[in-house]
Amino acid sequence: MSHKPTITDSLQFPADSKIPRILLIVGAVGLLATAIGFATDLEQSLYSYLVSFVFFTGIGLASVFMVMFHHITKSKWGVVVRRIPEVFGGNLKWWTLAFLPILGGMTVLYHHWTDPTLFDPNSPNFDYIVAGKEAYLNVPFFIIRQIIYFAIWGYIGHKLYKASIELEKTGDWGITSLMRKISAPAIPLFGLSVAFASFDWLMSLDPHWFSTMFGVYFFAISFQSFWAIMILMVFFLQSRGLLKNTIGQAHIYDLGAWLFAFTVFYAYIAFSQFLLIYYANLPEETLWYYHRLEGSWKFIAYGLLIFRFVLPFLVLLNREQKHRPNVLKFVAVVVVVMHYLEIYWIAMPLLSEHGIHFTWIDLTSFIGLGGIFFWLFFKKFQENSMIPENDPKLDACLEKTYHQ
Amino acid sequence: MSTTESKSLYGILAEFKNPKALVDASEKVVEAGYDKFDTYTPYPIHGIDKAMKLPKSKLGYIVFGHALLGFSGAIAMMYWMSVIDYPLNISGKPFFNAPAWVPITFELTVLLSAFGAVFGMFFLNGLPRLNNPLFEVERFKKATDDGFFVCIEAKDSKFQEDLVRQLFEEAGATHIEEVYEQ
Numbered sequence: 001m002s003h004k005p006t007i008t009d010s011l012q013f014p015a016d017s018k019i020p021r022i023l024l025i026v027g028a029v030g031l032l033a034t035a036i037g038f039a040t041d042l043e044q045s046l047y048s049y050l051v052s053f054v055f056f057t058g059i060g061l062a063s064v065f066m067v068m069f070h071h072i073t074k075s076k077w078g079v080v081v082r083r084i085p086e087v088f089g090g091n092l093k094w095w096t097l098a099f100l101p102i103l104g105g106m107t108v109l110y111h112h113w114t115d116p117t118l119f120d121p122n123s124p125n126f127d128y129i130v131a132g133k134e135a136y137l138n139v140p141f142f143i144i145r146q147i148i149y150f151a152i153w154g155y156i157g158h159k160l161y162k163a164s165i166e167l168e169k170t171g172d173w174g175i176t177s178l179m180r181k182i183s184a185p186a187i188p189l190f191g192l193s194v195a196f197a198s199f200d201w202l203m204s205l206d207p208h209w210f211s212t213m214f215g216v217y218f219f220a221i222s223f224q225s226f227w228a229i230m231i232l233m234v235f236f237l238q239s240r241g242l243l244k245n246t247i248g249q250a251h252i253y254d255l256g257a258w259l260f261a262f263t264v265f266y267a268y269i270a271f272s273q274f275l276l277i278y279y280a281n282l283p284e285e286t287l288w289y290y291h292r293l294e295g296s297w298k299f300i301a302y303g304l305l306i307f308r309f310v311l312p313f314l315v316l317l318n319r320e321q322k323h324r325p326n327v328l329k330f331v332a333v334v335v336v337v338m339h340y341l342e343i344y345w346i347a348m349p350l351l352s353e354h355g356i357h358f359t360w361i362d363l364t365s366f367i368g369l370g371g372i373f374f375w376l377f378f379k380k381f382q383e384n385s386m387i388p389e390n391d392p393k394l395d396a397c398l399e400k401t402y403h404q
Numbered sequence: 405m406s407t408t409e410s411k412s413l414y415g416i417l418a419e420f421k422n423p424k425a426l427v428d429a430s431e432k433v434v435e436a437g438y439d440k441f442d443t444y445t446p447y448p449i450h451g452i453d454k455a456m457k458l459p460k461s462k463l464g465y466i467v468f469g470h471a472l473l474g475f476s477g478a479i480a481m482m483y484w485m486s487v488i489d490y491p492l493n494i495s496g497k498p499f500f501n502a503p504a505w506v507p508i509t510f511e512l513t514v515l516l517s518a519f520g521a522v523f524g525m526f527f528l529n530g531l532p533r534l535n536n537p538l539f540e541v542e543r544f545k546k547a548t549d550d551g552f553f554v555c556i557e558a559k560d561s562k563f564q565e566d567l568v569r570q571l572f573e574e575a576g577a578t579h580i581e582e583v584y585e586q
Contacts, residue, residue: 275506278503317468
């Protein structure tokens with residue numbers, strides 16, 4: 001009955017591909033332009049940089065989550081696409097460097113709680129609420145926390161990547177249990193560190209406001225857009241003629257189903273956060289949404305409802321749609337764009353209170369960081385096979401077929 | 405037994421050795437052009453729906469219809485209650501308080517979808533049905549244990565007893581018998 005599926009594709013990303021070089025140039029030009037922005041308009045540049053940084057970091061973090069869930073559940077559905085998130089995760093250690101501009105500019109970016117006069121009862125600037133949060137919101141502890149986060153992420157991402165490469169090279173199936181042993185304790189570590197990182201990066205921009213579910217909200221937006229990025233990555237590789245027979249309809253269908261599932265999850269989390277604050281109507285909580293529903297910010301708010309939930313939900317509801325390349329690409333692009341706009345909508349109203357105000361620095365920092373992020377990806381992706389060869393569950397994954 | 409003469413034929417039942425033989429037999433039955441037939445097995449068999457060339461289930465559309473009904477029903481109910489019939493000012497929020505209505509709208513959408521799924525499934529399966537002529541066949545009890553059956557119904561436009569028997573024999577049935585309406 002069972003026969004070993006054979007792989008007809010070449011599994012090596014072409015070594016002479018121009019893609020990494022192009023991405024490096026694009027990224028370097030983007031970052032240089034952003035540097036000019038830093039010299040001319042520091043506060044605007046820091047905000048723009050933060051939005052793009054959170055966008056790409058979120059995708060890297062969601063990648064590691066996916067790899068850990070895949071290991072811990074002994075899944076076989078995604079073995080053929082697992083190398084992509086593994087590489088994203090393996091690059092997190094280098095991505096730490098991208099955080100340095102934010103660390104350097106933190107007294108500007110987070111001046112709502114880094115200004116020492118806020119904590120001085122004799123100063124006219126004294127802020128009773130922020131002073132009450134001093135134990136958490138202070139510069140040394142902020143820096144210590146960032147070191148802890150990036151140490152956890154860099155280490156786990158690197159470990160899981162390395163283990164997978166070693167399994168490929170040696171064919172030692174015992175390494176799968178090592179991967180599970182790394183993943184099991186790393187999932188709660190990741191959950192906590194990602195939640196606290198989102199408090200630090202985005203929530204503390206407005207230190208009066210708090211939402212206890214902001215951490216899971218950040219996970220939800222990142223994880224939803226991660227699946228969209230995965231779909232786009234797979235179609236990009238296939239458009240270059242790579243892995244065309246290895247990643248089949250069944251695997252693409254699964255990615256579509258994940259995108260659909262986490263579209264619903266996103267809507268549930270984002271709406272839960274909104275509803276409780278809206279209904280309780282406490283001034284210190286409601287103001288945050290009030291600012292984001294006034295002026296032109298409300299267009300993004302309603303846009304999120306329509307383009308990040310209603311449209312993907314209705315389009316992907318029918319299972320036929322979940323494997324149609326053009327439908328998936330369209331939904332994935334919409335979700336990725338909305339993901340950027342959502343982070344923008346979270347961070348930017350602090351800078352321009354009364355409406356959307358795009359600047360060229362938003363664009364250059366996105367292109368710069370994006371170029372570097374994907375340059376790092378393709379550089380690492382070239383080094384080894386594009387799928388985890390010798391994985392014990394690879395055959396089972398390849399055998400998967402799509403049926404009515 | 406002269407009484408059998410008066411009973412009308414319900415169909416012809418064939419038993420097969422194992423799931424593989426059953427899947428192959430279903431393919432032959434489809435190939436021969438029969439469409440009023442069904443297979444009976446103790447557990448779900450992977451690929452049997454494909455072998456039987458079953459069309460995609462219409463259940464999804466039934467569920468979607470119910471979901472729309474639940475969605476609009478919930479909105480209509482709450483609109484009637486809190487805007488028309490008994491408007492109450494609750495902490496200065498508008499009567500048409502869309503965010504606060506979402507949980508109930510969601511619940512009713514899900515509730516009616518679930519009803520649509522369960523009862524729609526009953527409807528598409530022709531349930532509830534209190535008896536089936538197959539239950540009179542002593543051998544058919546094996547369908548809940550270790551028997552793999554195909555039954556072509558006499559209603560089928562192509563049904564001809566001898567041809568059906570011949571088909572089952574060629575397909576490798578271990579046992580063939582007629583089933584009569586009670």
